[in-house]
Amino acid sequence: MQRGGTKIREPRLASEAGRSIRPESTIDASITDAVAAEIARQMRLSVTTSRSPALAAAVQRVMSRHGITDPQRLRDRIAADGALREEVLNEATVRETHFFRDSKQFELLRHTILPRLCRRRAGAPARIWSAGCASGEEPYSLAILCAEDGYPARISASDISIRAIAEAVEAEYGEWSLRDTGEYLKRRYFLQCGDRYRLRTDVARSVRFTRLNLGFDTLPAPDRGLAGFDLILCRNVLVYLDAADLMRVAEELFTCLAEGGWLLTAPTDPPLWKYASFQTATTGAGLVYRKPMHVARQAGAERVFPTDASRATGNEARHPKENSR
Ligand SMILES: C[S@@+](CC[C@H](N)C(=O)[O-])C[C@H]1O[C@@H](n2cnc3c(N)ncnc32)[C@H](O)[C@@H]1O
Known part of the structure; x- marks a missing residue:
């Protein structure tokens, strides 16, 4: 050819x-x-x-x-x-994914982000969204972390591909999808059937899947439960959007966050700080975005980036451009 x-x-x-x-x-x-x-x-x-x-x-x-x-x-x-x-x-579409993809981000989630946002929620479920979830490994990894550490959470997950969502709902995976999952979690959360691993039903049921085209559908969409999130993971998806869609989606993801809510993209994704009023911090797991808390409350209550989130590199929360100054 x-x-x-x-x-x-x-x-x-x-x-x-x-x-x-x-x-x-x-x-x-x-x-x-x-x-x-x-x-x-x-x-x-x-x-x-x-x-x-x-x-x-x-x-x-x-x-x-x-x-x-x-x-x-x-x-x-x-x-x-x-x-x-x-x-x-x-x-x-490229649907490559696996459980606990990017261990540094999952460390940050487990030790810094999830404990803080659950504390803020004071017993109410944290609102989490995996946008571009492929066959479900990403939202299910979050569900496993929440179950393991006893954090109540309502997890939404979306993808443009109906086939990906059907596979996600099936919640059955091969060894390759679990290549970064330790034996302890494998044994505790999966039932092995031959060479397949079936996710525990209670964990699988804790994630709600919906079809969504980030490049086209309007967000936030409160009627579909897509608004007011404490945490959004949109990783390895933005890289597929053209410039116009990227700008719009950045603004929409910002609007979908609750005050003080976090957004994680993948290290290879295009930066979003130029397109919406995110606050950013450079962490050991890469750049992390956050929607500022209302300015008046910020001084007294909780800082937008608690020191331990940015301690990994010794950087206080700064705009990425400031890091070079
Ligand atoms: C490479 S996978 C990433 C999966 C997971 N977030 C991760 O990081 O492992 C990219 C996913 O984004 C989805 N996707 C691509 N374009 C999209 C769009 N415009 N709206 C929603 N999902 C999209 C694809 O169907 C695919 O499942």
Whole structure:
């Protein structure tokens, strides 16, 4: 296969929807790219320039699976076929994840963030959201931490992919998903069935899943329980949003936090501090965002970044730009 306006020779295809089709055909790669971009728009899927080739490749895979030789035909078909649309979406999204991904962030959560936000909640459940939860390993890791340390929590989780959410609700995983989970937690929270691990039902049921497209749906959405969070994890998702969506999502995540609420992104995610009024701290687990408490209360009550959250690097809470001064 060659790209850049040259012809792609497709494998021999038997039939399309029962009809015989050209045994061999050629497709202009630039047409696939253009149609892939159009399909992404149709599906409201935000695509960065660097992800465009991956999207075109995803479109190609779905086309060959269905014996479709013309990308424009795929575009027309997905307009009317929800299942096909989902298939393209699943091919186009990266769903790599595992339990307790990024151990430093989970240490910070366990020893600093969760104890503090639960103390502030004074016995009421902490409100937590995993945005871009893939097959559920991230919200379930949070649920396990809360169960283990006795913190009451209401955990929401969302993803753009229906297939990812279905897998999450299933709550059954292979060894690879548990590669960073210690034997103690494995034994305590999972039931092993052959080479699969089933999450304890009470823990699985403590997470509520919903479908949400961060690049399109409006937030906060209190009617769907997506507002007023004490903690949001939005890790390894923002990297897939284009610049316009990123700016909007930063503002929306900020609005979805309760005062003093925390936001964790992944170290490889684009920074958000330029797009919303977050306070930030550099910790041993990377940059952490927080919604300020009301200014009048801040002086007397609780500091936005307690010293132990920023002690890891010796930095007081500062804007990242200030760290270089
Ligand atoms: C690489 S996984 C990250 C999973 C988990 N947060 C982690 O860090 O391990 C990225 C997830 O983001 C989801 N995603 C991509 N674009 C999205 C969007 N616009 N809205 C919501 N979810 C999206 C994908 O379906 C995928 O499940």
